[in-house]
Amino acid sequence: MILPGAVLGVLGGGQLGRMFTVRAREMGYRVIVLDPDHGSPAGAIADHHIAAQYDDAIALEEMATKCAAITTEFENVPADVLARLAERVPVRPGPEAVAIAQDRIAEKTYLLREGFPTTPFQVVRSPDELARAWDAVGSPALLKTARLGYDGKGQAPVTDRESLTDAFAQFRGASCVLERRLDLEAELSVVLARGVDGELACFPPIENVHVDGILYTSTVPARVTTALTDQARDLAMSLAARLEYVGVMAVEKFLNNSFAA
Ligand SMILES: Nc1ncnc2c1ncn2[C@@H]1O[C@H](COP(=O)(O)OP(=O)(O)OP(=O)(O)O)[C@@H](O)[C@H]1O
Ligand SMILES: [Mg+2]
Known part of the structure; x- marks a missing residue:
C-alpha cells in the first residue's frame, strides 16, 4: 500500500493532471508532474514540475528514483516510456493498455480479436490500402488518423473517392482507419x-x-x-x-x- 506522504508521479500536466494533483495533495500525497510545457496547469500546483520531454532520460531517472508510483493523465504519452518506468516503479494504467488505447489500429484490432463490438473499419497505411478500404467499407465513411485524435481532430468525413484521397493527403500519409459512418x-x-x-x-x-x-x-x-x-x-x-x-x-x-x- 502506498500511503499519504509518498510521492506520486504523473506524466502530463493538463487539466486532467491538475485534477489528479489537487485530489492527491488533498489526500496528503506529494506529486511530481512531468510535462514539457513550462506553463502546464498541473505543473503549476504540483510539489515539483519537471519541464522536459516525456522521453528525456534525466527526467525519467528522477521520476523513477523519487516516485512510489507513476500514472499518466491521458493516453498520448509514449507507451515505451511507461514500459521503461514500469521496470522500476508501479505504473498504472499499465503500458500495454495505454499502447492499445493510444492507437486506433491497435485498439480496434484488439477489440475485434477479443470479441468486443466495434464499428466496421479497415486499416489504411498506403494509397493502395486506401482504395481497397473504400471498396470494403462503403460510403459514407470517416477517415481517422490512428494516433493523436481528439475532439474530432484527425477525422474527415468522406463520401466519394475524391474526398477520400484529399483526406488522406491532408493527414500527410499518417496511418489511419477508414470507418463506416453510422x-x-x-x-x-x-x-x-x-x-x-x-x-x-x-x-x-x-x-x-x-x-x-x-x-x-x-x-x-x-x-x-x-x-x-x-x-x-x-x-x-x-x-x-x-x-x-x-x-x-x-x-x-x-x-x-x-x-x-
Ligand atoms: N463511425 C462513426 N459513425 C458516426 N459517428 C461517428 C463515427 N465515428 C465518430 N463519430 C462521431 O464523432 C465523435 C468523435 O469520434 P471518436 O470517438 O471516434 O473520436 P475521439 O473522441 O476524437 O477520440 P477517442 O477515440 O479518444 O474517443 C463520436 O463521439 C461520434 O459523435
Ligand atoms: Mg470519442
Whole structure:
C-alpha cells in the first residue's frame, strides 16, 4: 500500500493532471508532474514540475528514483516510456493498455480479436490500402488518423473517392482507419475504475451528444432502456478486466438500429 506522504508521479500536466494533483495533495500525497510545457496547469500546483520531454532520460531517472508510483493523465504519452518506468516503479494504467488505447489500429484490432463490438473499419497505411478500404467499407465513411485524435481532430468525413484521397493527403500519409459512418441513435460512455485486485467500480452510464466531433452535452442517467445501460456497463467492465486495466477508464459506445458498436 502506498500511503499519504509518498510521492506520486504523473506524466502530463493538463487539466486532467491538475485534477489528479489537487485530489492527491488533498489526500496528503506529494506529486511530481512531468510535462514539457513550462506553463502546464498541473505543473503549476504540483510539489515539483519537471519541464522536459516525456522521453528525456534525466527526467525519467528522477521520476523513477523519487516516485512510489507513476500514472499518466491521458493516453498520448509514449507507451515505451511507461514500459521503461514500469521496470522500476508501479505504473498504472499499465503500458500495454495505454499502447492499445493510444492507437486506433491497435485498439480496434484488439477489440475485434477479443470479441468486443466495434464499428466496421479497415486499416489504411498506403494509397493502395486506401482504395481497397473504400471498396470494403462503403460510403459514407470517416477517415481517422490512428494516433493523436481528439475532439474530432484527425477525422474527415468522406463520401466519394475524391474526398477520400484529399483526406488522406491532408493527414500527410499518417496511418489511419477508414470507418463506416453510422446513423447513431445515441452515444453512451461508461467511466469505471479497476483496482490491482481486479475489483471494479462503475459510474452509471452517461449519454453524450457530440457536435462536429466535440462533446456538447452529457446526461446522467442516460435516457435509454435499462437493458442498454446494463449492456454498456457489462461490456465496459469486461473490457477493463480483459485488459487487466488498473486505474480509471472511459469506454465509449455507439448505439444504432442494426447493432451496438
Ligand atoms: N463511425 C462513426 N459513425 C458516426 N459517428 C461517428 C463515427 N465515428 C465518430 N463519430 C462521431 O464523432 C465523435 C468523435 O469520434 P471518436 O470517438 O471516434 O473520436 P475521439 O473522441 O476524437 O477520440 P477517442 O477515440 O479518444 O474517443 C463520436 O463521439 C461520434 O459523435
Ligand atoms: Mg470519442
